[in-house]
Amino acid sequence: MxxxxxxxxxxxxxxxLLRLRALVxxxxxxxxVCGGQTHSIVRYGLDELLPKEIELAHGPGCPVCVTALExxxxxxxLARRPDVIFCSFGDMLRVPGSSGDLFQIRSQGGDVRVVxxxxxxxxxxxxxxxxxxxxxxxxxxxxAPANAMSVWQARAQGIDNYAMLVSHVTVPPAxxxxxxxxxxxxxxxxxxxxxxxxxxxxxxxxxxxxxxVPIVVTGFEPLDLLEGIFRAVEQLEGGRHEVVNAYSRAVSxxxxxxxxxxxxxxxxxxxxxxxxxxVIPGSGYRLREEFARFDAARIFDLQGIVSTEPxxxxxxxxxxxxxxxxDCAAFGTACTPETPLGATMVSAEGACAAYYNYGRHLAR
Amino acid sequence: xxxxxxxxxxxxxxxxxxxxxxxxxxxxxRDACMAYLPEAAVGDYVLVHxxxxxxxxxxxxxxxxxxxxxELGEFSELE
Numbered sequence: 001m002x003x004x005x006x007x008x009x010x011x012x013x014x015x016x017l018l019r020l021r022a023l024v025x026x027x028x029x030x031x032x033v034c035g036g037q038t039h040s041i042v043r044y045g046l047d048e049l050l051p052k053e054i055e056l057a058h059g060p061g062c063p064v065c066v067t068a069l070e071x072x073x074x075x076x077x078l079a080r081r082p083d084v085i086f087c088s089f090g091d092m093l094r095v096p097g098s099s100g101d102l103f104q105i106r107s108q109g110g111d112v113r114v115v116x117x118x119x120x121x122x123x124x125x126x127x128x129x130x131x132x133x134x135x136x137x138x139x140x141x142x143x144a145p146a147n148a149m150s151v152w153q154a155r156a157q158g159i160d161n162y163a164m165l166v167s168h169v170t171v172p173p174a175x176x177x178x179x180x181x182x183x184x185x186x187x188x189x190x191x192x193x194x195x196x197x198x199x200x201x202x203x204x205x206x207x208x209x210x211x212x213v214p215i216v217v218t219g220f221e222p223l224d225l226l227e228g229i230f231r232a233v234e235q236l237e238g239g240r241h242e243v244v245n246a247y248s249r250a251v252s253x254x255x256x257x258x259x260x261x262x263x264x265x266x267x268x269x270x271x272x273x274x275x276x277x278x279v280i281p282g283s284g285y286r287l288r289e290e291f292a293r294f295d296a297a298r299i300f301d302l303q304g305i306v307s308t309e310p311x312x313x314x315x316x317x318x319x320x321x322x323x324x325x326x327d328c329a330a331f332g333t334a335c336t337p338e339t340p341l342g343a344t345m346v347s348a349e350g351a352c353a354a355y356y357n358y359g360r361h362l363a364r
Numbered sequence: 365x366x367x368x369x370x371x372x373x374x375x376x377x378x379x380x381x382x383x384x385x386x387x388x389x390x391x392x393x394r395d396a397c398m399a400y401l402p403e404a405a406v407g408d409y410v411l412v413h414x415x416x417x418x419x420x421x422x423x424x425x426x427x428x429x430x431x432x433x434x435e436l437g438e439f440s441e442l443e
Contacts, residue, residue: 001389003426006430012430012433015437016436016437035365036367062365064365117414117415119415139366140365142366142368143366145416146414146415149397149399149416197368197418220367223430227429230436248429249422249423249429256401256418256419258399259400262399262400
């Protein structure tokens with residue numbers, strides 16, 4: 001497949017690794033923010049091929065993983081209602097709430113549907129006028145334009161029985177939170193390529209300057225990741241801290257203007273609680289006032305739900321890059337993809353699931 | 365979650381006021397909403413995420429990146 005095969009070229013990868021070995025003189029910690037990148041890195045074993053001086057810390061860029069338990073419990077309460085058709089991306093179905101997951105709710109009679117695109121919810125809403133169709137709108141800036149469009153279209157087409165439970169998160173405030181943490185070890189970032197395809201990279205320039213941290217916009221194939229790491233280490237070794245675009249076939253400086261405009265018209269920034277991390281100021285999107293009638297959090301009374309986290313799960317520390325999955329006593333034993341304790345084991349993009357799926361638990 | 369797959373546009377059309385494309389992902393064809401890439405044409409490669417084309421892939425930039433990587437690799441062989 002064009003734009004995939006050529007970026008998986010083995011000889012080029014090997015020569016880039018040699019070049020990287022010649023470049024590096026001391027230890028560096030580089031964080032890949034995006035869970036999709038974590039998945040690629042572990043899948044191709046890139047972290048094990050790098051010079052031992054370069055440590056990759058896995059970041060919080062997995063929306064399923066960082067959705068707060070309180071919000072998952074609210075989603076479950078909605079999915080149990082007989083007057084609701086609850087729609088979600090597939091990843092969210094197995095995420096455990098305080099009691100059970102969406103699969104269990106479906107087996108108990110809840111009408112839970114998996115959608116590929118949020119626009120499918122509008123068709124469902126039209127076909128089921130006596131029900132309220134609620135979509136669990138999770139995601140980073142990459143997904144926000146699609147989710148925003150569903151509400152925009154619902155209003156334009158007069159579909160009044162559609163609503164969203166919004167759990168959107170944004171990348172730059174999360175990077176700021178990591179850099180501000182007293183335990184921070186991250187010295188450079190691989191920027192999330194598809195978030196930047198929508199948003200561009202302008203908003204990362206003040207971050208790079210303020211925290212003197214290199215940020216390299218990076219793609220998802222092995223050569224993309226190796227180039228991203230190379231460009232980050234090159235800056236670290238040279239004492240520079242710039243935003244560099246290593247994914248220029250997909251990302252431009254200002255991103256996608258039409259998509260950004262739709263996000264700004266439908267959503268506004270808000271504080272957001274991240275699972276395992278806590279509230280990060282300005283790190284979420286919520287629906288603007290003019291879309292209040294499509295906001296499930298305002299339509300339904302979701303107060304009084306008590307959430308309890310499992311005790312022996314360190315996913316919060318893993319999401320901040322402070323611990324690795326293999327540091328957890330429960331990893332691969334009490335906690336597996338079949339019996340996950342935390343969201344980093346549930347989502348295919350969570351660091352724990354990536355480590356487990358590619359056999360890292362067998363090396364212990 | 366931010367997975368976006370490259371595919372080639374084989375057809376453009378409109379349905380209830382929404383711009384759609386038929387996109388070929390190496391043999392598997394699916395519809396994608398083109399509202400955010402109004403300038404894309406048949407034959408273009410786009411990245412599709414949750415049913416929306418979010419960016420057009422730039423052939424020239426892809427070639428430039430590969431050429432730069434090749435140069436970097438050759439440099440390491442000289443050392």
